[in-house]
Amino acid sequence: MDAEFRSGFVALIGRPNVGKSTLMNHIVGQKVAIMSDKPQTTRNKIRGVHTSDKGQIIFLDTPGIHKPHSRLGEVLVQTAKNALEEVDLVLFLIDASEGYGGGDRFIMDQLRELTTPVFLVVNKIDQVHPDRLLPLIDQYRNQMKFAEVVPISALMGNNTSTLVDLILKYLPEGPMYYPTDQVTDHPERFIVGELIREKVLHLTREEVPHSVAVVVESMRQRENSDIVDVHAVIYTERDSQKGILIGKKGSLLKKVGTLAREEIEKLLGTRIFLDLWVKVKKDWRNEEFLLKQFGFRDDD
Structure with a gap:
């Protein structure tokens, strides 16, 4: 195997319904996480696996971080926070069409404590005018430092290959954890x-x-x-x-x-x-x- 082969674990974090499952399914090339327009669709850490000649990315699609209102809600938020401690890289997804909100501030309060690199991934760029993107990105950059900022449309596939290339640059050299044809570790x-x-x-x-x-x-x-x-x-x-x-x-x-x-x-x-x-x-x-x-x- 090429000595430059890179592999590692990447957490997808963001408010409910920002497109985390859509992005993972698109990159993996198959539905491994369910998609819905209702918040809190994802309840378990779902591992999606993307393998190429350059490396292997194992995605953890966590439940959306939110202020919990039940014991289940507390478990979901704790699951998401635990995922941040287990990974090589964090993708913080935001919804460009929704704009900056209190929910994102709540998440960034958790992210600032990390030593793990964090990408700001601006999703749903197909739904907003390009002139609105830079001021929106600046709002987030003023709150915390991001290793990279990547605008994408997970649904349309815009700029997702660029995102994959950038992820691989940040992952360490490592083994292939899963066979090349495996897209998830869930039964x-x-x-x-x-x-x-x-x-x-x-x-x-x-x-x-x-x-x-x-x-x-x-x-x-x-x-x-x-x-x-x-x-x-x-x-x-x-x-x-x-x-x-x-x-x-x-x-x-x-x-x-x-x-x-x-x-x-x-x-x-x-x-x-x-x-x-x-x-x-x-x-x-x-x-x-x-x-x-x-x-x-x-x-x-």
């Missing part, structure tokens, strides 16, 4: 659960999304068949939310299942039978043992 069962949750987020109203957890209870290939049977439970906190998730005569749950099955089949490259159930676990976001059961605490 398939986790990704399947996330794809189901993504469809719930897209199809439900405001009172449902944050109270939803998905647990894939089993994935088994049928004997003498190419069909994989997937059994999953969508947990929510209240009976009223369960009713919304199921929908009239099961219509919403059926739609969730259809959309999720199409993406799972693409992921696994095989036909899927998806069996979905909805169950109520009251106030699970504030129950420590349920947070562990649902995969939000790994205590590592």
